[in-house]
Amino acid sequence: MSALNCSSALITQLNTTETVALGAASQNVTDNIVQTLPFANGTGSGQIDQHWEKTSVTLAAGATVTYTLSALADLLGRTIPLVHVAALAIVVTSRTAADFLTVGDPTASLAHPFSSHLGGATQSIKVFDLLVLGVGQTDGYAVGSGATDQLLIKNSGTNPITFSIGLIGRDV
């Protein structure tokens, strides 16, 4: 699959508002933390030439899905060969309280797990509602085709979980 003519912008905002009381008065104080990661088209620093998304994935309790990042198939039937992941987002759109996804391979069930965003091949992250990882510059989470390219997601809850997943990156 040749490079895609694509670009992206990832903006995250965490806002907190606190009503601070002083004597008989009070005041709302708002703190905004905004992080913007823009990605122009290309394979250089801060650039991407691949993207892939899958929406409304539903996993039954205990079920798993494995995404081979070196050869994802997109909605147009194209093969997306990620070599570096510049950003990853997992958004849970439907779940029952206490249920969560496990993203990673803690039981070493895969032949070649993707784990360059983690500290080891058997580490994982719990995702109840939202996970976003962004890289930027010349860096990226490396994907090794046939070696470290499988991303495992498991429903660690007792009810179905529905989620969407998106990845952007480069084919070099």
Add this chain to the structure above:
Amino acid sequence: MSVLNCAASVLVNWNVAETLALGFGSGLVTDDVEPSFNFTPGTGAGEVDLHWEQQGVVIAPGALQTYQLSALVDSLGRTVNFATVCGILVAVTNRVPGDRLGVGHLPNSHGGTVFGSPVLQAWGTPFDSVNGGVLVYGLFLDVVDQSDGWAVLAGAADTLPVKSYGVNSITYNIAFIGRSV
């Protein structure tokens, strides 16, 4: 520290645009996803009564910073005692390519950087293990809504380490939202 009268919101704008060519023509296709979470004041489902932020943290190469979530001190000198964390944000604002943070209990040796003894009272619930963690180059955001959250156990499992796996200083912002129960 008594509860705070606070609310929080998280908004993500994930925007991908691709120019698709078809024959002699082309069109721009945009995929825009904006998940958002709003936490109202309180200690129930979807609520928060605590928040803590630190902006402009500069960590030297190979250094370790720890955050004791059961007893953080905010910019007003107040002690913020998380019992449940609903959101974590680590946003790197300045770094040199190749440099990254380790958030959580990553190996003591990674990419040539060696740390000392493991952090005591490790808090590892977001990573499914006290030995888990994530490498952060630019951004790490993890949010828990509804009645859920990551438990913080004061004096037992309440300390989150942030390590510098880099050869230059890294500057970042860090924030937590959650509940006192």
